[in-house]
Amino acid sequence: MSIDWAHEEYLWGLAFPILLLAWNLFHRSRASARRKGAQAQWATAGFGGIKQASRTRARPPKIMLCASLALLVVSVAQPRWGTEEQLTFERSREVIIAIDLSKSMLANDIKPNRLERAKLVVEGMLDTLEGESVGLIVFAGTAFLQSPMSPDYQILRGFLDDINPSFIPQGGTNYTAMMETALDSFEQSDGMADRFLIIISDGESLDSGWESRAQMLKEQNVRTICLGFGTKEGSLIPDGSGGYLKDPQGAVVLSKLEPGTLTQIARITGGIYREASVWVDLAQVVEETVEKGKAALKEREREDAMIERFHYFLAPGLLLLLLSIYWEFPTLPKARTIKRKEATA
Incomplete structure (x- = not known):
């Protein structure tokens, strides 16, 4: 049976309990020699009949203390022997959510x-995820990464509560800037995950050039889930002061769902487009996208790995340490009451 060590360099720590035991034995041998010499001198002086005061409890060498320290050092070095099949790699999901913050998203047709x-x-969707890295992009006339990819969804939830169109003063819906920001964010990862870009928008956009960015997303193995929020009938856009948003000519703006751009993005990247005029189970849509791309949600690889055995040394080491504290270290003497003998008349 071969033993492997996770931290073999820690075994140098065994020198401390060995030196401690050697020093203790040496010190005890010198003390014993001194006692024998003293007894011989007393015998020579005629006091051989006087017995040496007995000690309350003999003190053995600090063997238990040294043994406990040695066992603890071995446990810290993490010995391993024997093998078992272990998970060495797990392919999971990376998700970036891009939310349109243009003023048209305030329309109340939904x-x-x-x-x-x-x-x-x-x-x-966040309530159904388990450990996936999720990031948040907000965009309108420009785009920026509001929350980098992280498995900590509480941070993301905090941003979700606060975002509104005032975050991005520049109006419009710039899909090109949004996709460039997504590409930069995905490039920070190692690429060993299923990548998804969830685009939430009403589809109203006049920018051009986004087609090349969508092709780059496909090359980066990023599949898009495009959700169109709004209805074909549309709705007026509140201006925040009790009225409705107007165009430069003074006419009230009617905002409708324009699914054309979102549909094309999904087609180019091999993703899915869904209208969200009714409730959408986004987690289920992610699963459908996985099936469409014919990729496993999680891909696992296993290999034989040596089994950690440090606990075999840690438990007895701690037990011996407690016993050595009780047995090997001297205790304080107990107070004694001396009664004075009354003089007789």
């Missing part, structure tokens, strides 16, 4: 409005 419904859909 109650309470498009943006608030989008937040609820994302919250529902």
